[in-house]
Ligand SMILES: Nc1ncnc2c1ncn2[C@@H]1O[C@H](COP(=O)(O)OP(=O)(O)O)[C@@H](O)[C@H]1O
């Protein structure tokens with residue numbers, strides 16, 4: 136446990152130290168947040184409704200000794216959130232060939248397992264996470280619930296020396312379960328998609344083999360492995376509803392993704408999971 140003094144997240148003001156590096160670099164755009172920049176050794180992001188809830192979670196992770204997440208340093212004079220910059224490389228919007236590395240895939244699973252271990256016991260208190268699902272539900276609906284990342288895409292993992300070293304972009308963090316977060320991560324990293332939606336350059340990649348590598352490295356038990364297709368089908372249905380809701384109510388990047396056909400892609404994924412359920416379980420258990 137760290138004993139470093141930290142003011143409460145809402146009172147934390149970021150004042151650069153004299154002589155601190157202040158070179159500015161625009162970060163590659165993700166799907167939603169506009170204007171993420173690196174300033175010296177920090178990241179500046181627009182303040183969000185969930186920023187303080189996320190800050191409480193990042194504080195907890197720091198105290199738990201988890202080194203794979205940014206620290207919340209406070210808000211700068213422009214009101215932006217300031218986080219530590221994690222050096223390394225993140226995938227672009229269409230993940231590059233190097234993202235296919237199986238060693239990297241296994242390291243993502245291990246990093247996520249460490250995140251989940253470090254997250255155990257954290258209960259959001261002062262600042263609630265906004266509800267992710269439609270309709271909104273109670274925070275502690277399932278005794279297995281755990282606050283976790285829930286958006287571990289290739290674009291949100293920092294890679295160093297070919298291995299996953301950090302997670303960024305905790306905007307969707309909130310209460311879920313370790314199994315759902317690990318399924319979601321595997322879905323993004325395998326990836327589990329209809330062949331029609333495979334990224335250019337990823338045509339030769341075997342999703343069954345990659346899912347097994349993830350499962351072994353994360354440590355899904357036999358029961359969890361058998362639940363994966365059903366969980367994926369349910370997650371696709373929820374994700375479809377959530378994306379549609381966010382596109383209609385929040386607009387911005389959500390509406391852009393919807394107009395680009397993400398809803399259809401999710402439905403095709405669900406169909407692919409249904410058609411391949413048995414083969415997926417076989418790949419995971421035999
Ligand atoms: N703390 C950080 N350390 C290093 N790189 C970061 C950090 N935060 C964001 N980035 C980089 O900026 C990109 C966009 O930021 P992100 O927080 O993911 O916004 P979005 O919500 O748009 O996806 C990320 O994909 C990553 O490349």
Ligand SMILES: [Mg+2]
Pocket residue numbers: 165166290291303304
């Ligand atoms: Mg992102």
